[in-house]
Amino acid sequence: MEEKTWGVRFNEHPDHQRYAKGKKPQGCPDWLESYQIITWQEQGLVIWNSIDKRIATLHGYETLMLLSQLDSHDDWKSDGISITRLVHELKIPLSPRGRRKKTEQEPKVETTKAEPVYQEILHLPPEAGPELIELLQTNKLIISELADREKKRLQEAIRRCLEAVLEFSIKKEQNEFDFDVRPFEWRCQDKSRWLCQHQTAEGRVCLEKSKLFWHACVIRPGYTRKSDHFMKLQAAVEWVEKELVDLANLPETQVLQPRIQTKQQSDRDRVRLRKKLLAGPYWIDSTVMEPMRVTYKTFIELDARPISFKTYESICGDTLRYDERYLSPYKLAAALNLDIDHLNVDQPVGENSEWYRITSLTTYYQEPAAAEQVQKAWDESQILQQFKSGKISRARYGYQEVETGFVVHLGACEDPDNPWEQPISRKEHMELRALQESLSFALDVTGYRDYLGVSAELISDARILRIMHKTRTRSKYLSEEIKRESKIWLAQNDPLEQ
Numbered sequence: 001m002e003e004k005t006w007g008v009r010f011n012e013h014p015d016h017q018r019y020a021k022g023k024k025p026q027g028c029p030d031w032l033e034s035y036q037i038i039t040w041q042e043q044g045l046v047i048w049n050s051i052d053k054r055i056a057t058l059h060g061y062e063t064l065m066l067l068s069q070l071d072s073h074d075d076w077k078s079d080g081i082s083i084t085r086l087v088h089e090l091k092i093p094l095s096p097r098g099r100r101k102k103t104e105q106e107p108k109v110e111t112t113k114a115e116p117v118y119q120e121i122l123h124l125p126p127e128a129g130p131e132l133i134e135l136l137q138t139n140k141l142i143i144s145e146l147a148d149r150e151k152k153r154l155q156e157a158i159r160r161c162l163e164a165v166l167e168f169s170i171k172k173e174q175n176e177f178d179f180d181v182r183p184f185e186w187r188c189q190d191k192s193r194w195l196c197q198h199q200t201a202e203g204r205v206c207l208e209k210s211k212l213f214w215h216a217c218v219i220r221p222g223y224t225r226k227s228d229h230f231m232k233l234q235a236a237v238e239w240v241e242k243e244l245v246d247l248a249n250l251p252e253t254q255v256l257q258p259r260i261q262t263k264q265q266s267d268r269d270r271v272r273l274r275k276k277l278l279a280g281p282y283w284i285d286s287t288v289m290e291p292m293r294v295t296y297k298t299f300i301e302l303d304a305r306p307i308s309f310k311t312y313e314s315i316c317g318d319t320l321r322y323d324e325r326y327l328s329p330y331k332l333a334a335a336l337n338l339d340i341d342h343l344n345v346d347q348p349v350g351e352n353s354e355w356y357r358i359t360s361l362t363t364y365y366q367e368p369a370a371a372e373q374v375q376k377a378w379d380e381s382q383i384l385q386q387f388k389s390g391k392i393s394r395a396r397y398g399y400q401e402v403e404t405g406f407v408v409h410l411g412a413c414e415d416p417d418n419p420w421e422q423p424i425s426r427k428e429h430m431e432l433r434a435l436q437e438s439l440s441f442a443l444d445v446t447g448y449r450d451y452l453g454v455s456a457e458l459i460s461d462a463r464i465l466r467i468m469h470k471t472r473t474r475s476k477y478l479s480e481e482i483k484r485e486s487k488i489w490l491a492q493n494d495p496l497e498q
Contacts, residue, residue, distance in 0.1 A: 005050045006124050008132050010139050011057075014043040029055075044146065045136070047083055049122055056083060056122045060146030067136040067143075070129060080125050081132065084118040166211045173233050184241055196240070199248040203240035205233070218243045223250065261453035263421065269450040274435055282442035284477050286427075286434035291403035296367055298360040298374035299407065302383065302395035303418075304332065306354070326352050333358070335391075337382045354393075363402060370399035375410060387413045396420055404430065440471035441478060466490065 007029065016038070019025065024032055028040050031053050039055050040046060045063045048055040058066060062085065070076060124132070136143065170192070179186040184196040184203070192207035201220040208215050208229070214236035217227035226243055230236040261269070277283045306324035327335060329345035338345075338358065346357050364370040378397045386392045396412030406429045414420050424432075439448045445464050452459065472478055472486040 006128050007048050008128065008135055009046045010135055011043050011046060012142055015041045017041065047122055047124065049124060054122050060143050060150050063136065063143050064147055070133050076129050077126050080123055081129055082120050083122040083124065085121050086116055087119045088116050170207065170211060177233050182237065182241065184244065196244070198244045201244050201248040203244045205236045205240055216240045218247050220247050223247065266453035269453065270432070270435060273439065273447050273451060277438045277442065282438050284434050284437045284441065286430040288477060289430060289434060295402045296364045296370035296399045297402055298370050298377065298399050300358040300374070300378065300395065300397040302356050303354050303393045304356060305391055305393055326354060329356065332356060335382065336386060337380065338377065371410065374399055378411065384413060393418055394420060404433065437471065437475055437477060440468040443468055
């Protein structure tokens, strides 16, 4: 029988073993040299040709390409199997040797640009095809996994290479840039962030996480911040210095309106609105709003801290929280040792929010009875322990008039940096209710916004209109005709009413 002149094998794992001089791995060709043993042991498809005494290893991606070529073309059945590899050829012409005259210039040597070409590294006869295809089909899943790992390693290598280039470029740019000669005093917060101050405005320049751009921004309390991106550090610094002067020179009249007015501003607005309505046809006096009978419910309200949250640092360097998670009403009641069967636990702002309001299901006819029950519930709860451990930021308790909404606070625990607002008297409360009803009667959107003390960014005009129309429909002091008008408006403009 004619001796086989070629061979293929598949190594699922590399097997790098050292052999003594003259020793060879079992099953390898006799002509294998010591430097070729490494190729024999590599992971992947090992192919050799004994006539040419060549051996090569194809890794995952190259092996899949070979299988695809064998399946899609039949020319190998007559011409044999050409094993190729993508290489980049770089041709460098040699300058002619020999002595040159002193006046003779050295000839220029032009280097040819490297071009990718497929170069044959080994050739197998046609009869090797069926055995090679069977071997590759048998191990195709493993080969695909190898190819995936190779792709990930290549991507990681490219990423690290780009990062190294960027790091070098950024470090060089920072070392060459002189902050000391700038018109503003810049201070380095960390290796890639600088800050400067001009009057009440602050400028910042920092490197983005991608490390491709410099982010520049200017900030002044009460004003819209401005920001931009730059390829070069110098351009970012120059932009900040210019914008910093412009922002610092803006007049106070251009200060942004806060989303929520201060208590002093709200009090002034309410006094102004009351004087305005007193002289018109829409005023409802607080004396007519006194109920025939007053009943009471107990209440506890508190602000809880989130049980979990995520943080991220904005481009301007501010650390912000997001994806905050709070206990459900049922779990909160259990954690505070409150009897959920006798209480209603609500989150007025909405689910997964910090503000909880806990009211009794029982309505009390006597004020002392309500006070006694809420004091007992407070004393037996775990609220103070939770406040001490930092799980609650503040809490207070008391009882409330069902008919008027007026509350009597009996006690509280609070953070000095986030205290409760001072309670108001019952007379003040009734006057505010009268003002709210009167504004709703007048359908004064601007006045109602001033009464609430919030900006249009927080509550839209359409929402205020819905609030006022709903207040009109529930009012005991307006005519049935006015109530009917508001019901028609809600039916036409409020999707929930539809």
